Amino acid sequence: MTGVVVVIGSMNQDVVCEVAKLPGPGETVLAAGSRTNPGGKGANQAVAAAKAGGCVEFVGRVGRDSAAAALRDSLGAAGVKTAGLQEVPGVRTGRAYITVAGGENQIVVDPGANFVWACGVESAESELLGSADVVVAQLEIPRSVVTRAAELARRFVLNAAPAAQLDDELLRRCDPLVVNEYELAAISGAPTGSRAQAAQAARVLCLRGAPSVVVTLGAAGSVLARSTPDSVEITYQAAPQVDSVDSTGAGDAYVGALSAALADGADLPAAVAFATAAASLSVRSPGTHAAYPTRAQIDAALAAVPAAHN
Numbered sequence: 001m002t003g004v005v006v007v008i009g010s011m012n013q014d015v016v017c018e019v020a021k022l023p024g025p026g027e028t029v030l031a032a033g034s035r036t037n038p039g040g041k042g043a044n045q046a047v048a049a050a051k052a053g054g055c056v057e058f059v060g061r062v063g064r065d066s067a068a069a070a071l072r073d074s075l076g077a078a079g080v081k082t083a084g085l086q087e088v089p090g091v092r093t094g095r096a097y098i099t100v101a102g103g104e105n106q107i108v109v110d111p112g113a114n115f116v117w118a119c120g121v122e123s124a125e126s127e128l129l130g131s132a133d134v135v136v137a138q139l140e141i142p143r144s145v146v147t148r149a150a151e152l153a154r155r156f157v158l159n160a161a162p163a164a165q166l167d168d169e170l171l172r173r174c175d176p177l178v179v180n181e182y183e184l185a186a187i188s189g190a191p192t193g194s195r196a197q198a199a200q201a202a203r204v205l206c207l208r209g210a211p212s213v214v215v216t217l218g219a220a221g222s223v224l225a226r227s228t229p230d231s232v233e234i235t236y237q238a239a240p241q242v243d244s245v246d247s248t249g250a251g252d253a254y255v256g257a258l259s260a261a262l263a264d265g266a267d268l269p270a271a272v273a274f275a276t277a278a279a280s281l282s283v284r285s286p287g288t289h290a291a292y293p294t295r296a297q298i299d300a301a302l303a304a305v306p307a308a309h310n
């Protein structure tokens with residue numbers, strides 16, 4: 001792939017506990033074990049895009065600490081360029097506390113440096129963003145930074161996670177907006193419990209101005225909604241059935257692979273199929289960066305991705 005993807009987003013040190021069952025409110029459970037992983041939705045998506053064959057630059061903020069050094073190394077090992085990664089003195093690198101039970105997870109993020117952009121998007125960063133084929137952002141960094149990235153981007157992909165309200169101006173720049181069913185419900189205000197409801201809620205966001213919306217539904221695949229001059233076209237993409245060991249960061253594998261494919265000139269349905277193959281491979285082993293597939297692995301898995309249908 002030759003297209004350039006710039007990911008602007010978060011970088012976290014993930015502290016992961018494996019439990020038999022996710023704890024409920026007020027409940028204490030014992031972990032079978034714990035580990036520390038590189039993470040953050042931005043860093044994960046950058047690594048996923050690079051492993052999927054993209055030429056990737058990362059723009060973000062970390063503290064001046066050992067976690068930042070390990071994260072920088074993890075991006076570098078995947079081939080992600082980090083000239084746009086700045087250290088903020090006196091602030092800790094972001095940290096995420098993740099509980100994993102089988103294929104399910106719960107995540108709490110302490111954003112730390114991810115939210116410290118004293119000068120906003122700086123001029124060298126603006127140049128990177130403006131020259132990329134695809135710019136990708138998430139919502140673990142300040143909204144003002146996301147908005148500026150969207151204004152500068154030639155093509156903007158927003159993974160609206162964690163969920164937050166989006167104004168119509170930002171929605172108009174998302175091609176696509178990528179959300180899971182919970183984020184879609186929070187943003188659209190519509191029910192998303194079934195695939196048909198998710199399609200209807202995505203249609204609502206297209207009617208508000210989004211050129212395209214992708215809803216990721218885990219093992220149930222994804223829904224693609226695209227605005228046309230006189231309607232909204234809906235496509236369903238099923239996913240291959242796999243045994244999920246750890247779904248943490250599977251959405252990031254999807255967004256990264258999707259962005260790499262778009263930067264390489266794929267159309268949105270083809271990029272969705274490519275991303276579906278990548279995400280289905282990523283859940284087969286624990287963690288994030290190490291679990292993300294290479295371009296060759298994704299290409300091989302594409303044969304098992306069912307054809308999309310309306």
Ligand code: RIB
Nearest residue numbers: 012014039040041096249
């Ligand atoms: O999407 C998974 C990621 O969410 C984790 O790596 C964690 O850091 C949080 O950002």
